[in-house]
Amino acid sequence: MAEQAQPPSTLSVQSYDESAWQRTHRCGVLRIGDVGAQVTLAGWVQSYRDHGNLVFIDLRDHTGITQVVFDASDDKAMHDLADTLRSEDVFAVSGRVAARGPGLENPKLPTGQIEVRAQKLTLLNKCQVSLPFLPDASADAVGEELRMKYRYLDLRRPKMQRNLRVRAAAVRAIRDFYASEGFLEVETPFLTKSTPEGARDFIVPSRLQHGSFYALPQSPQLFKQILMIAGCDAYFQIVKCFRDEDLRANRQPEFTQLDVEIAFPSIDRVLSTTEGAVKAIWKSVLDIDVPTPIERLTYDEVMDRYGSDAPDIRFGLELRNVSDIASASEFNAFKSVVAAGGVVKSLCLPGGSDLTRKQLDELTASVQGAGGKGLGWFRVRGGKLDSPIAKFFGETLQTQLIERLAANEGDLIFAVGDASKSVVNKCLDFLRRHLARTRGLIPEGVFKFCWVVDFPSFEYDAEEKRWVACHHPFTSPRDQDIEKLAGDPGLVKAKAYDLVCNGQELAGGSIRIHRQDVQNRVFELLGFTAEDAERRFGFLLGALRAGAPPHGGIAMGIDRLIMILTGSESIRDVIAFPKTQSAVCPLTDAPSQVDERQLRELGIDLRD
């Protein structure tokens, strides 16, 4: 035993071998039943409390925290070394599990009934830098860029560890499920061909063929169709996708999808298989039984009732069309939009009469921010409407409005009218979600799923004066709508479906067109010439002509899935190494400049 503690400068040459850190337990597992056991633990210093001749260290690993006690009266040299331990130092300790005395337990820790009386301390590595933040809950307040730059610290936090582990568990559940259903896992290339339309591609220069570029896939869409044509029958893959578009709160330039495709499909089979996967994920990750079958709603119905194709059905506040009542009123702002072919819709906020004029003005401003011209509101008082614009509505109309919304005394009815139906829906969808959030109408810890089916196939782009595909140009119209392709494309519904969870699109897919004649008519409608189509998707069209089975599938956003499972606010919290809004990685400093030699090999000259 040394006569005095080694000075810190020599600690780095303390000799130890791997036997020092062979752990008998992890830091979060010891309980009162383990008292008396001889154990070895290893991990990081979470915190230290120095009482002179008695030092307490909270030792942390990915499983939790155990308090270790170093007593000078047990071993003075060991205690003196423990005295030098600081946050995030790495050490191993051997000792005996002891029950804490009465009143000394820590009810905040699962291990709080015990502690480890240290007998041997090995300092494995000193944390030699001053850390910008400590990996505990206080880091929630730290700027995100800093958390990303020091991601190895951020990921040490229990919350981030949990997110990583939930992600791994969900991915494992998905693999197990699809494998057990007989799906074949196939990898598709990352270095592939740029396909025009859609999102902007990330491109990779070719060294062997100067002037040519690969594109990173926006999704494996075309490859999975080719796998079906190749006779694979049922395919899945958990795969990175790349889109070079501006980022958002829920968007990263590279993201992960579960990609699924089956041959000889029915919509029922795609949907029920996906439900099976969802059930398996929620069961294995959260031990929650998701009831199936999941309710199926048509696109038209959800747009009517919720004003959104990704409705949050955890709460009510459903929309009602009141165009007829508004049109019969003397309120010109509403009368005129109905006359112009527009629509007036309402929703009723139970107990909403307590909203102040100021709050209502703020709501109006928000709705205007969403594109609306204004927001009508009526308090329900004594069976009548109380509002600056109530005078334009006769007694009968007031009663009709109250009945239409099933409103009760003290409720508040909102109304939005616009010549554009989509503006009305957009405003009320915003209002509905906003009210639910601010009024606490969203139940905690609840997952509500629904399918949205029968999407329109095509949408008329008024600016470009042409029809565009709502999903993608390979989406099959419903069988009964094929004849409408020539007549009114706006009425054609697609064999396309979205899975929505808590108001977020979780997955989406379609049955593809496998008939050459139908595909040609769709290309024609979208204004592609045969040459266009051939140039853009030639390899797929060639495959489709070679005996393509009917096929269809779905893709699920894995990052969004993990956000939902973990209750995360940001997609960046469920990705180990995310990028900022300007697509920069603060940890690695990517993207960065490359050597002149690399550019020369690629035949690239930089412009300005």
Add this chain to the structure above:
RNA sequence: GGGGGCGUAGCUCAAUUGGUUAGAGUACCGGACUGUCGAUCCGGUGGUUGCGGGUUCGAAUCCCGUCGCCCUCGCCA
């Protein structure tokens, strides 16, 4: 590309709206302490107020430009 918010000590924030030497909490460093667990007590280090320019006797504060982060619209078949 457009709109908005933010940028002050390692971190989170303040600075009475242009006025003395830019403060607090926390972290960090040193000392004391044998039952703490947000330890406590005593002492201490720590600032290019993002960067550049301007106005002014005087700028964290006002103006112009610029950079970065976040939110949002466009965009994301």
